[in-house]
Amino acid sequence: MSDPANPATWKLPIEAYLVAKPEARLVGSSRDSVIAECMKNAGFPKWTPAPDLPVLGGKTETDWRYGIHDAAEAARHGYHPDPAEQEAYDHAMMAGAVDKSGADPKVLKSCAQSAGSTVPAVTPSPLVLQIKGDSFQASAQDPKVTAVFAQWSTCMKAKGYVYAKPMDANNDPRFNDGHKVTDLEIATAKADVACWAQFHVEKVWFDVETALQTRAIKANQAVLNEVQAANKDAVSKAKTVAAAR
Template identity: 35%
Template sequence: MASKIAVAKTICTTIAIATLTACSSGTSQGTDPKVPPPVSSTATITNPAGKSLPIEAYEMTNDQYQKVDGALMTLQVSCMKRFGFDYRPYAAPATGPNGPDRNGRRYGPVDLAAAAQYGYHRSDALQSTSLPSTPKMSDAMLSVLGSGGGPQAAATTPVTYNGIAVPKGGCAGEAENKLGIAGKDLGMHDVAAQINADGFSHSLNDDRVKSAFAAWSGCMKANGYDYSTPNDAANDRRWGASPTPTPTEIATATADVRCKQQANIVGIWFSVESAYEEQMIDQHAPELAQVKNNINEALRNAAAIVGSAN
């Protein structure tokens, strides 16, 4: 059963094989800037993998996520054992959306070798970052695990089970309370996630990025492809019709990458998006400072919990 942390940790894509696009928690925490922020310098970037956007300083890294989620699972297992359940939660993947290469597909295909092999499809390595499926649980286990265990555990938590009082929110709720994360933003939803989404959205409407897209579009047209933006190419419906890339898709993706490099699309886009994020970070400094405190507290508690369990 996926934890609350794991459920919140979701990648949004326009379609399964396409580029990463903005997604939000549904809570409008971002801004609608009246004046586009200045960009002090524009980097020349061909591949954004390994490069960090400003808001990532307020989001858990994959390693931090592993530590907090591991402690959460330890607490859930211990609680479920009190009720006689042999609860075996999923094992979180070693790599995931917040790994070191998290931005490698943010602006669509950027690597010539990968484009020549996968086109606009996602590689096996990228596909493996999704959370594993979990074994089906009985209704009794779900009810004792409680609403903190994710959407499948949304049933009302019983007051008792086999004569033992069930904690508020079930074992998942107890685990979150002991870890000190119940109801707290750990950078995976609310303000940090919204800024991550809004920065991307604002960059798409920025004249500097639109100008770069126009240069990219002209390059693509010179190569026989008629697309206004890189997202239009990535989201071409033809690519979703086949489980594997077609020769046309590979040729298009390869031209896409070459034209991105020629117009410095990634460098301009990354620099502009970073400027929007920095503007919103300044405007939401108190909330983001609290997110940082929440993450640090969760990590301290996780270390103590795992240490006491060994």
């Protein structure tokens, strides 16, 4: 349920044509089980799929899309994700890069391809990604959004931080160390969140982007209906495989 005070719960129109993260994980695990069975039959019983990458940073499509928004998180981690999340992500990345089973890459490729007939892979369609990316870029240039950016910038300057627009603070090269959060970063992030909240930057930006996406979806409705149907088919097949385990 959407919470007006929490951007992480908001949903953009284009999300109707994406597979939700829980369902995407179900499709992935179902495909992995089909591939594993294929690999076992091919003589590679020790093959195991790479671990799923834990969520790092934003938990939904809109969480962190317009910048950080949680004052408590900003006070603890600045613009960085939770250190425990980062560690889990790094560990999964390393584990996924090492296959100790000795499996033949050609066999694995063949098994992955054959799994598609049982559970199709779900990847965002190029059109969906284009709409999602174009709407973000265009919304940032909209007069309503640039006006609230200016208010945010003035607010930040009054607190001692000079940035023209919100993403400039998030992308400040002084905060680029992936495993170190400085006092300056914490102070900047806290001021950032306070100024965003004061002028409702996220809501203004979200509303403008929602309108842009709605128009783009209407202009491409036929193709997007096919994308949505394919996504639903993949999820349905994944549920069938999961139920049979």
